[in-house]
Every structure is written in C-alpha cells, then in structure tokens.
Amino acid sequence: MNPFARKRADSVAFLGETALLAAIRRWLGDAAPDAPFGMGDDCAVLPRGRAARLVTVDPVIYRRHFDDKVAARDVGAKLLKRNLSDIAAMGGRPIGAVLALTLDPRTRLDWLEGFYRGLAACARRHGVPIIGGDIAEAPDTVAASLTLLGQPSGSRVLTRQGAALHDWIFVTGRLGHSLDSGHHFKFTPRLAEGAWLARQREVRSMIDVSDGLAKDLKSLTPTGLHPSIDARNIPLRGKADIAAALSDGEDYELLFTMAAKTDPAAFARKWRQAFPKIKLSCLGRFEPAGSHDENSLRMECYHGFEHLH
Ligand SMILES: [Mg+2]
Structure with a gap:
C-alpha cells in the first residue's frame, strides 16, 4: 500500500497528534501496557528484575526496506522481527520495545493502522510489550526505528567472538532469494533456536x-x-543459486560455530530432537588462512550487502 493520502481527510494530519496517539493505543491493544510500564509517561519503567542487558535498534524506511507492494501490516511485523532476529543471535529473549516514527503529515491513517496492527500481532506472538515511542514529522518520509531490549535467556550470551582453528560452521534454515520469495517479511525470528544454542556449551559464537x-x-x-x-x-x-545464497541477505537465519572436538553428526542429531522441522546444515570449518583446499568455496569472490556503499 502506498503510505501517502491524496485527501487530507485520510491523513494523520487530519487527526492531529493527541487523537493519533489515542488511535495508536487502540491499534496496539494489549500489546502496549499502561504507564508507568508502557506508553503515557516521560519514560517507561521496566518491571523489577527485568534489567535489560541486550539492546538493539533497526529501522524500516519507505522506498528502502519496503515499497507500495508490501502490506502495511507486514511492514510493522518486519520491523519487530528483524530486531527479534538480533536478540535471537545472542541467545536472548525480548523484554520490551520502543518505537520512533518519522512521518510525512500526508501519511494515510489506514496505512498507519495496518502498520500498528501488524506490529501488535507480532508483539503478542513473541510476548514483547511495546512500552513507548515517539512521533516526529518530516516531509516525504515514512520511517520507523524500533529499539528492542532483551535479556540473556540462560546463563550465557553468545557473541560473534569465540571461534578457533578447525571449529565447525553451521547455519539454520535456507539461504538466498529472500526478496523474490517474500521471505524477507514472512520469516520467523529464530528465538527458541537461539536460546537453545546458547545453552549448548560446544557452541562458541553466533550471528544472524x-x-x-x-x-x-x-x-x-x-x-x-x-x-x-x-x-x-x-x-x-x-x-x-550459490551466489544468491551468499549475497542476497535478509535470510534471518542463525549462523554459528561449534568447538572442533565436537562431532557434527552427533550435534545434528541433538538438534533434530529439539527442532525436528528446522533444517540445520554443517557448512565446513575454519582452516589457516592461505591453506588451499580444492573443494572449498572462494568466499572472497562474493560480497554481502554493504551499507553506505
Ligand atoms: Mg544481526
């Protein structure tokens, strides 16, 4: 859906800020707790014992991350899900989200309603309260930036550091063609899988x-x-194809490494018991730089997505 209204009566400007905030609360429903734990005060207060140790932020921007072909509901859900994928990549669980919106005054009310309803449905599904936000005005823009707070789900957080010589490299799910297939907004963030992986001592590092x-x-x-x-x-x-799998991006799968001394087949069996429906692939292992192996892919020939490039 195109986010801009032709008639003022269909736009957010027609409603004005106070009525718009009331509408947003209605659209979010029980995904948004009351103040002081949610919207309505200067800050949201996290419940006692819910100290945030993980923080991540990601935006969706009109004409950059979505266009008129994407339903507003899917834009709202995608914004939360790509942040959830980052929490999953640390083996964490989400505890709350705040949302900063930047809107052209011509933004359609029904677009914004769809966006919030999609966001709220996804928030309910994953148990993430939307605890606050802000709305700012800017011409010709629809952008939303979501900050997600999280906690470790167990005793350990997995980071990108920790792999060593001959460690195994694994990936969940499948890769490539995320745009053509619609996967870039249909995906499910791997929260349960990430939390499980953080509990397996042989897993050393992880990224989404x-x-x-x-x-x-x-x-x-x-x-x-x-x-x-x-x-x-x-x-x-x-x-x-291989080039697409290496370069397309927006797969939102978990890529992780496992200690060299572990048997990858035994680990794959353990995985299948925990997640029988989710594919797991052992891609290879780390070797000394400069060593040559006939069957090994020349990764340096492929590039992923570079921002500001
Ligand atoms: Mg990430």
Missing part, C-alpha cells in the same frame, strides 16, 4: 544472517583463519 552469508560469516572468522566451505553444503531457498 541479515547481510548475506559471505559478509556475515566474516564476522565470525578469527584473524589468521578462513572458512573452508563446500558449496554443496549450502542450503538453498527455492531457485536460489
């Missing part, structure tokens, strides 16, 4: 694949090593 395997795997690769990956092990989504 948002900018493409080629780029995101670099973030897990220790200095002096390179990932030795057999292209046949890369799980392809639909008609994606």
Whole structure:
C-alpha cells in the first residue's frame, strides 16, 4: 500500500497528534501496557528484575526496506522481527520495545493502522510489550526505528567472538532469494533456536544472517583463519543459486560455530530432537588462512550487502 493520502481527510494530519496517539493505543491493544510500564509517561519503567542487558535498534524506511507492494501490516511485523532476529543471535529473549516514527503529515491513517496492527500481532506472538515511542514529522518520509531490549535467556550470551582453528560452521534454515520469495517479511525470528544454542556449551559464537552469508560469516572468522566451505553444503531457498545464497541477505537465519572436538553428526542429531522441522546444515570449518583446499568455496569472490556503499 502506498503510505501517502491524496485527501487530507485520510491523513494523520487530519487527526492531529493527541487523537493519533489515542488511535495508536487502540491499534496496539494489549500489546502496549499502561504507564508507568508502557506508553503515557516521560519514560517507561521496566518491571523489577527485568534489567535489560541486550539492546538493539533497526529501522524500516519507505522506498528502502519496503515499497507500495508490501502490506502495511507486514511492514510493522518486519520491523519487530528483524530486531527479534538480533536478540535471537545472542541467545536472548525480548523484554520490551520502543518505537520512533518519522512521518510525512500526508501519511494515510489506514496505512498507519495496518502498520500498528501488524506490529501488535507480532508483539503478542513473541510476548514483547511495546512500552513507548515517539512521533516526529518530516516531509516525504515514512520511517520507523524500533529499539528492542532483551535479556540473556540462560546463563550465557553468545557473541560473534569465540571461534578457533578447525571449529565447525553451521547455519539454520535456507539461504538466498529472500526478496523474490517474500521471505524477507514472512520469516520467523529464530528465538527458541537461539536460546537453545546458547545453552549448548560446544557452541562458541553466533550471528544472524541479515547481510548475506559471505559478509556475515566474516564476522565470525578469527584473524589468521578462513572458512573452508563446500558449496554443496549450502542450503538453498527455492531457485536460489550459490551466489544468491551468499549475497542476497535478509535470510534471518542463525549462523554459528561449534568447538572442533565436537562431532557434527552427533550435534545434528541433538538438534533434530529439539527442532525436528528446522533444517540445520554443517557448512565446513575454519582452516589457516592461505591453506588451499580444492573443494572449498572462494568466499572472497562474493560480497554481502554493504551499507553506505
Ligand atoms: Mg544481526
């Protein structure tokens, strides 16, 4: 849906700020707790014992992350889900979200309602209260930036650091063609899987694949090593080829490393018991940089998504 109204009566400007805020509360429903734990005061207060240790922020911007072909509901849900994917990548669980909106006054009310209803449905599904936000005005723009607070789900947080020589490299689900297939807004963030992985001591580091395997795997690769990956092990989504799987991005799958001494087949069995419906692939392992293996993919030939490039 195009987010801009032709008639003023259909726009957010027609409603004005106070009535708009009341409408937003109605659209969010029970996904938004009352003040002081939610909207309506200068800050939201996190309940006692809910100290946030994980913080992440991500935007969706009109003409950049969505266009007229995407339903407003899907835009709202995607905004929350891409942040949830970052919490999943640390093995965390979400505890609350705040939302900063920047809108042209011509923004359609029904677009904004769809956006909030999609956001609220996703928030309810994943148990994330929307605890506050802000609305600012800017010409020709519809942008929303969501800050998500989280906690470790267990005793440990997984970071991008920690892999070592000969450690195994795994990825969940399938990769590539996320735009053509609609996966970029249909995906389910891997929260349960991320929390489970953080509890497995043999798992050393983790990231979610948002900018493409080629780029995101670099973030897990220790200095002096390179990932030795057999292209046949890369799980392809639909008609994606290897280049698409490495470079498209927006897969929102979990990419993680596991200690060299662990048996990957035994780990895969343990995974299948926990998540029988979610594919898990062992891509390869880390080898010394400069070592050559005939079957290994030349990762340096592929690039993921670079921002500000
Ligand atoms: Mg990420």
